[in-house]
Amino acid sequence: MHSLRADYAGFPEYAGQYRLESVLGSGGMGVVHLATSGSGLKLAVKIVHAEHAVDPEFRARFRQEVTAARRVSGAFTAPVVDADPDAERPWMATLFIDAPTLAERVRERVLESRELARLAAGLAEALRDIHRAGVVHRDLKPSNVLMAPDGVRVIDFGISRPADSDLRTETGKLIGTPPFMAPEQFQRPREVGTAADVFALGAVLVHAATGRGPFDSDSHYLVAYQVVHSEPDLTGVPRRLVPLVARCLAKDPAERPSADELIGQLRAVAYPTDEDTQAFIPRPREPVADEQTTHRRDRIALPGPGRGRGRLRGTSPAVGAEAGTDAEAAAGARTGTGTGTSTVRGRRRMPAVAAGLALLLAGGSLGGYLWMSPDAPSGSGDTASEQLAAPRAPAGQPSPPWSVRLGERGAACSWQAPALYCSGPESAAVRLDPADGSTAWSVRATAPDSRPASDSAPLPGDGVVLAVAPGSELLRALDPATGAERWNRALPSGAHALPAGGRVLIAAVDGTVVALDSATGAQRWSKRIGGVGSVWWSGAQEAGGPPSLYVATPDKDGRSTQLSAVDPQNGAPRWQLRSPGLLHPVGAAGGGMYLLDNDVQARTGAVVRVDLATRAVRRVQLGSPLYETQAAVGPDGVVYVFGATGALVAVDATREAWRLETGVALASRPVFADGRVYLSASDGRLIAVDAGAGRLLGQTKPRIGAGKDTFAATLPAPSVGGGRVYASAPDGTVFAVAAGDPAGW
Numbered sequence: 001m002h003s004l005r006a007d008y009a010g011f012p013e014y015a016g017q018y019r020l021e022s023v024l025g026s027g028g029m030g031v032v033h034l035a036t037s038g039s040g041l042k043l044a045v046k047i048v049h050a051e052h053a054v055d056p057e058f059r060a061r062f063r064q065e066v067t068a069a070r071r072v073s074g075a076f077t078a079p080v081v082d083a084d085p086d087a088e089r090p091w092m093a094t095l096f097i098d099a100p101t102l103a104e105r106v107r108e109r110v111l112e113s114r115e116l117a118r119l120a121a122g123l124a125e126a127l128r129d130i131h132r133a134g135v136v137h138r139d140l141k142p143s144n145v146l147m148a149p150d151g152v153r154v155i156d157f158g159i160s161r162p163a164d165s166d167l168r169t170e171t172g173k174l175i176g177t178p179p180f181m182a183p184e185q186f187q188r189p190r191e192v193g194t195a196a197d198v199f200a201l202g203a204v205l206v207h208a209a210t211g212r213g214p215f216d217s218d219s220h221y222l223v224a225y226q227v228v229h230s231e232p233d234l235t236g237v238p239r240r241l242v243p244l245v246a247r248c249l250a251k252d253p254a255e256r257p258s259a260d261e262l263i264g265q266l267r268a269v270a271y272p273t274d275e276d277t278q279a280f281i282p283r284p285r286e287p288v289a290d291e292q293t294t295h296r297r298d299r300i301a302l303p304g305p306g307r308g309r310g311r312l313r314g315t316s317p318a319v320g321a322e323a324g325t326d327a328e329a330a331a332g333a334r335t336g337t338g339t340g341t342s343t344v345r346g347r348r349r350m351p352a353v354a355a356g357l358a359l360l361l362a363g364g365s366l367g368g369y370l371w372m373s374p375d376a377p378s379g380s381g382d383t384a385s386e387q388l389a390a391p392r393a394p395a396g397q398p399s400p401p402w403s404v405r406l407g408e409r410g411a412a413c414s415w416q417a418p419a420l421y422c423s424g425p426e427s428a429a430v431r432l433d434p435a436d437g438s439t440a441w442s443v444r445a446t447a448p449d450s451r452p453a454s455d456s457a458p459l460p461g462d463g464v465v466l467a468v469a470p471g472s473e474l475l476r477a478l479d480p481a482t483g484a485e486r487w488n489r490a491l492p493s494g495a496h497a498l499p500a501g502g503r504v505l506i507a508a509v510d511g512t513v514v515a516l517d518s519a520t521g522a523q524r525w526s527k528r529i530g531g532v533g534s535v536w537w538s539g540a541q542e543a544g545g546p547p548s549l550y551v552a553t554p555d556k557d558g559r560s561t562q563l564s565a566v567d568p569q570n571g572a573p574r575w576q577l578r579s580p581g582l583l584h585p586v587g588a589a590g591g592g593m594y595l596l597d598n599d600v601q602a603r604t605g606a607v608v609r610v611d612l613a614t615r616a617v618r619r620v621q622l623g624s625p626l627y628e629t630q631a632a633v634g635p636d637g638v639v640y641v642f643g644a645t646g647a648l649v650a651v652d653a654t655r656e657a658w659r660l661e662t663g664v665a666l667a668s669r670p671v672f673a674d675g676r677v678y679l680s681a682s683d684g685r686l687i688a689v690d691a692g693a694g695r696l697l698g699q700t701k702p703r704i705g706a707g708k709d710t711f712a713a714t715l716p717a718p719s720v721g722g723g724r725v726y727a728s729a730p731d732g733t734v735f736a737v738a739a740g741d742p743a744g745w
Helices: 056-071 102-108 113-132 183-187 194-210 220-229 239-248 259-270 326-333
Strands: 018-026 030-036 042-048 080-084 091-095 145-148 151-154 402-405 412-416 419-424 427-432 439-444 465-469 474-478 485-490 496-500 503-507 512-517 523-528 535-540 547-554 560-566 573-580 582-589 592-598 603-611 617-627 630-633 639-642 647-651 656-661 671-673 676-680 686-690 696-699 719-721 724-728 733-738
Touching: 018 042, 056 080, 056 091, 102 145, 102 194, 113 151, 113 194, 113 239, 113 259, 183 194, 183 220, 194 239, 194 259, 239 259, 412 719, 412 724, 419 733, 427 465, 465 496, 474 503, 496 535, 496 547, 503 535, 535 582, 547 582, 560 582, 560 592, 573 603, 582 630, 592 630, 603 639, 617 639, 617 647, 617 656, 630 671, 671 719, 676 724, 686 724
Parallel strands: none
Antiparallel strands: 018 030, 030 042, 042 091, 080 091, 145 151, 402 733, 412 419, 419 427, 427 439, 465 474, 474 485, 496 503, 503 512, 512 523, 535 547, 547 560, 560 573, 582 592, 592 603, 603 617, 630 639, 639 647, 647 656, 671 676, 676 686, 686 696, 719 724, 724 733
């Protein structure tokens, strides 16, 4: 433990009667300090940031966290010793618990069958006490479970709430951690009850037994989809626990056992004897009236004129209220506090920078997501979009904003001058006029229930538009002017396609790459270049030089990554190097290749630059780690990294230039264009940030979907071209706004 007090000179030296000592950690919500009481009791004291202390809504949330933590018995939590949510700088002191988290324990080794059963029993007892107190935790996960010698402790009540609370979930923010969130937390966040904690318990047990979650994916957006629609993977869970875990992970909350039921069933499993060991479980008590929370929030909080300007750490006092980070959770791991109140954070072995493969200088990559009808005539002129906006502007005047509907659940789009190409649930490919959104041609999908993924947009491919039909895994090359099919090619299962240097490269999961001629589809070469876990992308070999195919292949132990450059014309290797860390590509710009240095827990700690001429490698550390990152690079080599907790960070050649807490828990991959960074939020907002100063420039109104798909499970990145920014939303629309006037959106 080391003191960082010198770095936090703006924080008070005392919280109430407690003198603050070393800093245990910090994040978007506040800073956790070690302190000692007058009797020598070690405490963890959370002090909130000054910008949050002046926000009444944040104070209400912090007061609720204190209330929730106090209501729960200290037998299975870190007891609250003292707190003052009404102080000038609100604070809370809990008992300091010196114990590793379950996440840290599993990182060393997974739990054996007996250990797992006793963990399950301990967590069930903890949930029983939490639920008896009338509290729903809502963020039970391995990093919030302390493995103390005398039993487990559940910590961090920052996003919990009383079951009878009227405090609203803010529009645009899904609260929780995707691999451990229940389906209703994605579909009906205001109706979340104690059954959601039981679902999380089941997911935690799978993680403890296997080192992965029951819904495992490289993208937390895909995890969210799997949680709602797919069956859990229980491979590796001890056989005697499988039925219980499966019940915990039931889609319907009514089918999950209560914590009381679990205790009775788990006791015999955890402590098998020849005698009946079933315990008597008293009825849960009902919350008393004076424990009920009275704070409300009934309307969306969006920055208005004059709010959120000029701040590098937040757009308004409320921005950081739900932007706590796993760095804070790590700080609270041995403190029992946690410091974050939000966040949608997911674990993945290799975080996807662009939710699939990223074609970083000239487009993206394609995976199979939509069906394209072989019977529908290509370029038939079927109008798959319902136009919702104004007609064209007079010549010489800027075009007004427009919006068109491409089905019920959004679309994914890409810009290829002079047109915008999109795919949606009802359209495999649509060409839209960028001036007014009118349809030039469309190729309809034969699976209208399919949802577009974040990397399913049609791609420009040297004179063709590339589109992939899901299920059939058929790649089709379409004429950009008419939509007529020029050629098609079946893809191996799980393969991706990306264009590079007059070729269309098909990369299979085993590392085999097949190169096709863009114009004809004829095969030009085939070689095994990467391996399992490889990520491919394309870009210039050097500034202004010929294109290259780049491959990043991680070692099995995740300690280093092999980087390779290949000539897309013939597959000949150009160079190869190995660099420490689990590196994931961002892009190439200004003669450099940029990557994120991640760990196996989806934590990004640095940006790596490889000089494409000299192969020199340089690392720039982030001020604090980010989780579940996505990134973009500008032409000057500044990398913009977005973390799942809402932080957007700019990293230049030597340092972290700025950090902005956006308050957006779920967002798309960032896009850089003309001095701005653009993001799409899960509630349909398009957000613009000044790339130089790190301040919010503007945002559009939310475009929330109907029915159960209120928020987007997948978030395609915006596209920029022709003086406009194009984005898609959960309400099924694609819309365009003027790039030069974010404040007027």
